[in-house]
Amino acid sequence: MLLIVNAGSSSLKLKMFDGADEVAQASLSEIGTDGHRIALEQGLAKAGVPLSRLSGAAHRVVHGGADLTATCRVTPEVIARITACVPLAPLHNPANLVGIQAFAALAPDLPQFACFDTAFHATNPDVATTYALPQAARDLGLRRYGFHGTSYAALVRVLSARDQLPKRLLACHLGNGASLCAIVNGRSVATTMGYSPLDGLTMGTRTGGIDGNAVLRLAELHGVQRAGEILNRESGLLGLGGSNDLRALHLAGTPEAAFALQHFTYWAVRHAGSMVAAMGGLDAVVFTGGIGENDSGIRKEILSGLAFLGVSSDAARNDRNESVLHDPTSRVAIWIVPAEEERQIALEAQALLAGEGV
Ligand code: ADP
Numbered sequence: 001m002l003l004i005v006n007a008g009s010s011s012l013k014l015k016m017f018d019g020a021d022e023v024a025q026a027s028l029s030e031i032g033t034d035g036h037r038i039a040l041e042q043g044l045a046k047a048g049v050p051l052s053r054l055s056g057a058a059h060r061v062v063h064g065g066a067d068l069t070a071t072c073r074v075t076p077e078v079i080a081r082i083t084a085c086v087p088l089a090p091l092h093n094p095a096n097l098v099g100i101q102a103f104a105a106l107a108p109d110l111p112q113f114a115c116f117d118t119a120f121h122a123t124n125p126d127v128a129t130t131y132a133l134p135q136a137a138r139d140l141g142l143r144r145y146g147f148h149g150t151s152y153a154a155l156v157r158v159l160s161a162r163d164q165l166p167k168r169l170l171a172c173h174l175g176n177g178a179s180l181c182a183i184v185n186g187r188s189v190a191t192t193m194g195y196s197p198l199d200g201l202t203m204g205t206r207t208g209g210i211d212g213n214a215v216l217r218l219a220e221l222h223g224v225q226r227a228g229e230i231l232n233r234e235s236g237l238l239g240l241g242g243s244n245d246l247r248a249l250h251l252a253g254t255p256e257a258a259f260a261l262q263h264f265t266y267w268a269v270r271h272a273g274s275m276v277a278a279m280g281g282l283d284a285v286v287f288t289g290g291i292g293e294n295d296s297g298i299r300k301e302i303l304s305g306l307a308f309l310g311v312s313s314d315a316a317r318n319d320r321n322e323s324v325l326h327d328p329t330s331r332v333a334i335w336i337v338p339a340e341e342e343r344q345i346a347l348e349a350q351a352l353l354a355g356e357g358v
Contacts, residue, residue, distance in 0.1 A: 001016050001017065001018050001023065001049065001053050001054055001055060002016070002017045002018075002054070002055060002056055002057070002058060002346050002349055002350060002353070003015075003016055003044075003049075003054050003056070003057040003058070003103070004016070004017060004057075004058050004059075004060070004342045004345050004346055004349075005040075005057055005058070005059045005060070005099045005100075005103065006059075006060045006099075006342070007036060007059065007060075007095050007096055007098060007099025007100075007102075008092075008095050009033065009091065009094070009095040010029065010030055010031055010032070011027070011028065011029045011030075011031065012027070012028045012029075012031060012036060012039045012040065012043060012099070013025075013026075013027050014026045014027070014028075014040070014043040014044070014047065015342045015346075016047060016049050016054075017342070017343065017346035017350075019350070020343060020346070020347060022342070022343065023049075024047035024048060024049050025047060026042075026043035026044070026046040026047040027043075028042060028043055028046075033095075033098055036098045036099060036101075036102035037101075037102040037105050037106055039102075040099075040102050040103060040106055041106065051106065051107055054107065054110060055110070055111075055353065056110045056111040056112060056113065056349065056353060057103045057107075057110065057111075057112045057113070058071075058112070058113040058114070058115055058345045058346060058348070058349035059074070059096055059099050059100055059103075059112065059113070059114050059115065059345075060096065060115055060117070060150065060341070060342075060345060061082055061092075061093065061096040061114045061115065061116050061117070062089045062092035062093060062096060062116070062117045062118075062147070063082075063085040063088045063089035063092065063093050063116065063117070063118055063145065064081075064082070064085065064114075064116030064117075064118045064119050065081065065084065065085040065088055065118070065141065065145075066141065066143075067081055068081055068082070068085070068114070068116050068118075068119065069116070069118075069119050069122035070116075070119055070122075071113060071114065071115040071116070071119070071345070071348040071349060071352060072113065072114060072352070073111060073112070073113055073352060073356070074100055074111075074112040074113060074114050078114060079097065079100065082096065082097055082100075082114065083097065087141075088141060088145070088195075088196075089196070096114075100112055100114070111353065111356075113345075113348075113349035113352060113353075115150055115344075115345040115348055115349065116149065117147045117148060117149050117150060118145040118146060118147060118149055119149050119153075120146070120149030120150070120152050120153045120181075120188050121144075121145060121146030121149055121181075121188045121191050122188075123187040123188050123189065124144070124146065124188055124189060124190060124191070125189065128144065128189065128190050128278065129143050129144045129145070129146075130143055130144075131143055131144065131194075131195070142195060143195065144191075144193075144194040144195060144199075145193075145194070145195065146179070146181070146188065146191035146192075146193050146194070147177070147179060147191075147193045147197045148173045148177070148179050148181070148191075148193070149188070150341045150344050150345060151173045151288060151289070151339050151340075151341050151344075152171050152173065152181045152183065152188060152191075153344050153348075154337075154339065154340040154341060154343065154344035155169075155171050155183075155286055155288060155337050156169075156183060156186045157344065157347070158337050158340065159286070159335075159337070160186065164284075164333070164335075165185075165186055166283035166284040166333065167184060167185060167283050168182075168183075168184055168276075168279040168280070168281050168282050168283045168284075169182075169183040169184075169283065169284050169285075169286060170182065170183075170272055170275050170276060170279075170282055170284070170285045170286070171183055171286050171288070172268070172272075172285065172286065172287045172288070172289075172292050172302070173288050173289045173292065173339070174201075174268070174287065174288070174289045174290070174291035174292035174295075174298070175204075175289035175290040175291060175292070175339070176203065176204040176205075176244060176290070177197055177203055177204070177206070178200070178201040178202075178203045178204075178264075178268075178289065178291070179191055179192045179193045179197075179200050179201060180192045180200065180201065180268070180271050180272055180275050181275070182275035182276070182278045182279045183279075184279050189278055189279060190274070190275055190278035190279075191275075192209075192271045192274075192275070198210075198231060198232060200271055201264070201267055201268055201271055202236050202237065202240075202260075202263050202264045202267050202268075203236040203237070203244075204236050204237055204238060204244030204245070205232065205233045205234060205235060205236045205237070205238045205239070205244050206231065206232050206233075206235055206236045207231050207235040207236060207239075208236065208267055209267070209271075210231070215227065215231065218230055218231065237249060237260045237261075237263075237264060240256065240259060240260035240263055241254075241256050241257040241258075241259065241260025241261070242254070242256055242257060242260075243257070246261070246264075246290075246291050246295050246298065249261055250297065261297075261298070261301075264298065265298060265301035265302050265305065266305075268298075268302045268305075269301075269302055269305030269306060272302070272305070272306060276309060282306075282309050282310075282311075282332050283332060283333065284332060284333035284334070284335065285303070285306070285311060285332060285333070285334045285335070286334075286335045286336070286337050287299055287334075287335070287336045287337075288336070288337050288338065288339045289339050292336065292339075293321065293336055293338055293339070294321060296318050296319050296320075296321060299313075299318055299325070300313070300315070300318055303318070303325070303334065306332075309331075309332060310330065310331030310332050311326075311330060311331075311332045311334065312326065312327050312329050312330035312331075312332075313325045313326060313327060313330065313334055314326065314327040321336060322336070323335055323336050323337070
């Protein structure tokens with residue numbers, strides 16, 4: 001059995017997989033940085049899984065930087081590289097490292113693996129990942145990386161297994177964090193998130209795309225720390241409409257809430273156009289994530305914005321959140337595929353485990 005660990009600064013989400021099957025899970029919140037090892041023990045106890053049944057642990061790590069571009073065994077060198085990426089993901093990577101250290105303290109002899117949110121986008125061409133900055137600034141690692149990679153890799157795996165992977169796929173991961181990915185023959189060629197998960201679509205609490213000079217103005221007025229909080233935690237749907245939850249915005253019935261919803265779908269369509277241009281056309285659209293899987297109204301708006309590409313959905317199927325949404329006239333296939341990030345991490349780590357004969 002493999003333990004999948006998603007360690008946040010004050011939370012720990014655990015899932016246990018036997019092959020491709022999820023067999024147990026536990027979530028713990030409000031734990032201090034020092035408390036992760038105890039929380040890990042509590043989580044295993046809560047899930048009823050003794051340590052002796054585990055063959056290893058695989059961790060979700062947000063940022064792999066330019067070098068860590070595939071799921072790998074955790075070694076001292078990998079830990080050093082994840083640590084080197086801390087400036088790129090100051091909130092996430094330290095927490096992920098704490099998770100790795102906590103498991104090592106608990107089970108020093110078991111193998112650990114790291115799976116990176118950025119890795120799937122390593123196939124983006126340089127022209128897509130490069131910011132037009134002077135060399136010295138680019139040498140700091142200031143470039144686009146992209147995120148939600150595990151979710152996109154899972155979509156590719158699921159569609160391939162069904163023999164449905166199209167040449168040009170627009171993948172829409174719409175949750176509290178939201179991004180789009182242009183996938184050609186199963187490989188990412190462009191994505192809306194950039195240096196950090198702030199860029200691209202309007203999100204629950206993040207602005208999405210914003211001019212760098214507007215960011216500088218906020219930093220000038222409020223200082224860098226406060227500007228970062230405004231951009232990442234107080235903006236997006238929350239900043240425009242008063243809530244970061246789509247369900248609350250639909251119910252609110254205020255002009256602000258309606259505008260926030262309109263902003264979300266308008267920018268999703270605008271960015272989708274950019275993704276389609278990067279692929280030179282479109283064969284299929286797939287939705288995943290809390291909003292993508294459940295919010296028929298949002299999907300309807302986005303899909304109608306893409307009608308000029310030959311996208312045509314069946315209203316009744318869409319209302320029922322069915323897995324196939326295109327109507328017979330659509331030139332583009334439209335699907336919902338549930339997000340499977342943990343299963344993807346489990347399968348990738350198990351493949352390494354089998355290959356190493358550990
Ligand atoms: P995360 O990005 O944190 O993993 P999820 O993918 O679970 O989040 O998405 C969470 C968001 O999905 C919520 O904030 C909410 O806006 C939206 N959501 C979840 N369920 C529904 C639903 N039934 N209808 C509409 N929106 C939903």
